[in-house]
Amino acid sequence: AQKVTQAQTEISVVEKEDVTLDCVYETRDTTYYLFWYKQPPSGELVFLIRRNSFDEQNEISGRYSWNFQKSTSSFNFTITASQVVDSAVYFCALSEAGSGGYNKLIFGAGTRLAVHP
């Protein structure tokens, strides 16, 4: 069965520290997609990135980077030089190509990141 595990419930760092948010997934599909969403204190979920199961290249976007490793079923998210504005709950999610014919998202429980000045 499909599952997404974010083992870190809460992380607290001081500004400018690097921080990595872990995501481990389970799926039987060979074609699937992984997502990260950010939920700031305002409440809205913001899409950050999508990765497909055939592309293991790491991705970097400014201070954000993502490391996808199929061998360990992980899709980790690193924030470099964290800032107070990065404080939010971050969700990892999985969508399977065979999931009943639509983009059904399976969410992890989320990791609450607090960045202190």
Add this chain to the structure above:
Amino acid sequence: DAGVIQSPRHEVTEMGQEVTLRCKPISGHNSLFWYRQTMMRGLELLIYFNNNVPIDDSGMPEDRFSAKMPNASFSTLKIQPSEPRDSAVYFCASSYSSGASDEQYFGPGTRLTVT
């Protein structure tokens, strides 16, 4: 570009009352989702519409919950009668299509409190 619009943003009601939550998806998107978020259960998918037709309502908790999508630009989620355990944040999301790769765009949510 306007994102997903939800109203009201906050709703406080008494047990037994009817509650209607509203959603306007992003123009041009043909897939719409309703989610519920609670501390205990996280994000749960309630129902999925494609081209205004309900496709998967397996997440709807019970008969007190109903959802409609009369046209491509409007959807409602109704709870009748409401109960304190329905207190949660309800999100509406839309996507351009229903492919597994299509990201969903979320609205700001409606925080429902049932007393």
